[in-house]
Amino acid sequence: DIVMTQSPDSLAVSLGERATINCKSSRSVLYSSNNKxxxxxxxxxxxxxxKLLIYWASIRExxxxxxxxxSGSGTDFTLTISSLQAEDVAVYYCQQYFTTPRTFGQGTKVxxx
Amino acid sequence: xxxxxxSGPEVKKPGASVKVSCKASGYTFTSYGISWVRQAPGxxxxxxxxxxxxxxxxxxxxxxxxxxxxxxxxxxxTAYMELRxxxxxxxxxxxxxxxxxxxxxxxxxxxxxxxVSS
Numbered sequence: 158d159i160v161m162t163q164s165p166d167s168l169a170v171s172l173g174e175r176a177t178i179n180c181k182s183s184r185s186v187l188y189s190s191n192n193k194x195x196x197x198x199x200x201x202x203x204x205x206x207x208k209l210l211i212y213w214a215s216i217r218e219x220x221x222x223x224x225x226x227x228s229g230s231g232t233d234f235t236l237t238i239s240s241l242q243a244e245d246v247a248v249y250y251c252q253q254y255f256t257t258p259r260t261f262g263q264g265t266k267v268x269x270x
Numbered sequence: 271x272x273x274x275x276x277s278g279p280e281v282k283k284p285g286a287s288v289k290v291s292c293k294a295s296g297y298t299f300t301s302y303g304i305s306w307v308r309q310a311p312g313x314x315x316x317x318x319x320x321x322x323x324x325x326x327x328x329x330x331x332x333x334x335x336x337x338x339x340x341x342x343x344x345x346x347x348t349a350y351m352e353l354r355x356x357x358x359x360x361x362x363x364x365x366x367x368x369x370x371x372x373x374x375x376x377x378x379x380x381x382x383x384x385x386v387s388s
Contacts, residue, residue, distance in 0.1 A: 206367075206379065209377075257320065258317050
């Protein structure tokens with residue numbers, strides 16, 4: 158199985174400041190034949206299902222604010238919130254869809270400092 | 271718009287079975303798969319398996335083999351997940367989610383709380 162490890166487990170950021178979450182996979186999720194990274198980011202607010210933010214490691218889902226961005230390739234990925242807003246308080250998960258079983262990171266809780 | 275609507279909460283005794291439904295609308299059901307993901311209280315997300323909406327092919331998480339069955343009814347665009355021999359550590363919110371041909375999960379149901387307690 159591909160193990161996904163996120164860091165940190167939690168972070169507190171001031172409103173308007175940058176938040177950065179890292180995700181590392183135990184093996185590459187880059188498919189060489191199409192040069193795509195099979196890596197997604199989800200946001201989950203309390204009492205709600207997860208919501209897709211980013212796919213193919215860097216493509217923003219329709220309707221997601223442009224303060225959210227994804228980067229990275231192979232085994233190392235980053236989700237950045239460029240200017241944290243109050244509504245961004247949530248747990249964020251990375252997930253690989255390169256192979257089964259699909260696996261998620263353990264989650265990173267983002268709070269306001 | 272794409273919607274996945276799940277059945278209501280369940281309370282089961284250890285050893286019993288539960289079957290959760292997930293009714294899809296707003297898209298062509300047979301063009302996508304359905305993944306099932308569960309989340310124990312206060313914990314992260316655990317992928318349980320996937321079913322192809324077109325031909326019913328399945329792939330289950332190894333730790334659930336023998337206890338889980340995923341099915342679909344294409345006539346009603348509904349997916350089902352049955353979990354047998356329930357244990358207390360199966361207590362969780364169970365989500366269905368649409369999975370594209372590229373294996374991306376892009377839409378989630380609202381979740382169904384299954385509580386296993388004697």
